[in-house]
Amino acid sequence: MSTGGPTGEPGMPAAPDGSVAPAEERLAERLAGLSATEHPVAVRLAPVLRRLGHYDRLVYRAVARTHTPALDEPLRRLSDLANFSKPWFAVAALLAVAGGPTGRRAALTGVAAIGAASLVVNQPMKQLGGRSRPDRVLHEVPRPRWVEMPTSTSFPSGHSASAAAFAVSVGDVVPALRVPLRIAAGTVAFSRVHTGVHYPGDVAVGVVTGALLGRLVSRVGARIGRAEVRV
Structure with a gap:
């Protein structure tokens, strides 16, 4: 070999x-x-x-190799926009300002979930995975889709993990946002494969990791909230 x-x-x-x-x-x-x-x-x-x-x-x-010219530009822009979890922080800010006590709790939970996902994925998991990014030229990813190739290792996807963590954790606090946030998170995750910067396996593991951490953070937050009420 x-x-x-x-x-x-x-x-x-x-x-x-x-x-x-x-x-x-x-x-x-x-x-x-x-x-x-x-x-x-x-x-x-x-x-x-x-x-x-x-x-x-x-x-x-x-x-x-799937011809999707109508999707290439929107997904490229979305993938770029998702750098540093910008959409999720924007949603959290909106919830904190306009969502009342529940919105503030959801915002805090979502930001904490992003932090947990970033810590777990971008440190031990990426270091242990050590996987190189895909070769977009070799695999014929159309250039109109390209975003800047990250310098970090590929496995797992940090964008996907943060998106899933935020969607699950905030959806647990505000059930009405569960479906739209998960659709948005899934679209961001797919955009990372569509733009050629991740293999599907990177994204799948990122989503699962983020979802598990999002659920864990929301449950811890709920327990803390109940303990404060009892006090």
């Missing part, structure tokens, strides 16, 4: 199509090298991970 992909990273195995192998395939290589006697479950998991890596790139290429 080759030791360098299109990014020229030393020690980074290449996939059959010439791109840097996804994180799941690199993990599969490590698991396959273990002793089947000592680690039978890990060895059986290796082919499953390779299959996931294959489908990850397959879906990425399918999105890249």
Whole structure:
């Protein structure tokens, strides 16, 4: 197996199509090298991970090669707008100003969820994942879709995690916002694949991580609120 992909990273195995192998395939290589006697479950998991890596790139290429000129510009703008969680902070500010006590609690919960997701995803998970960004030229992502390629590692998607964390946590506090916020978060998550800066697997793991952290933060916030009422 080759030791360098299109990014020229030393020690980074290449996939059959010439791109840097996804994180799941690199993990599969490590698991396959273990002793089947000592680690039978890990060895059986290796082919499953390779299959996931294959489908990850397959879906990425399918999105890249789907002709969607009417969506390219709006999704590119949305993906750019979502940098640093700007839409979610704007919603939080609006809730804090116009939403009364419930809106302020929702705003605080949402911002806390974004903080938790950013901390977990952008530090330990990205460091452990170590996955290179997709090669947009190799996979033929149309240039009108392109946003600036982030310098951070690709796995998982921080944009998707923050969007899901905010949508779930605020939706728990203000149920009327649950559907619109989740639609908005899902659109932001898809835009990261559409613009070519993430593989679908990066986005899927980001969404799941963010949603779990959003739910955790909302539950902690609710418990704190109930404790303050009792006092």
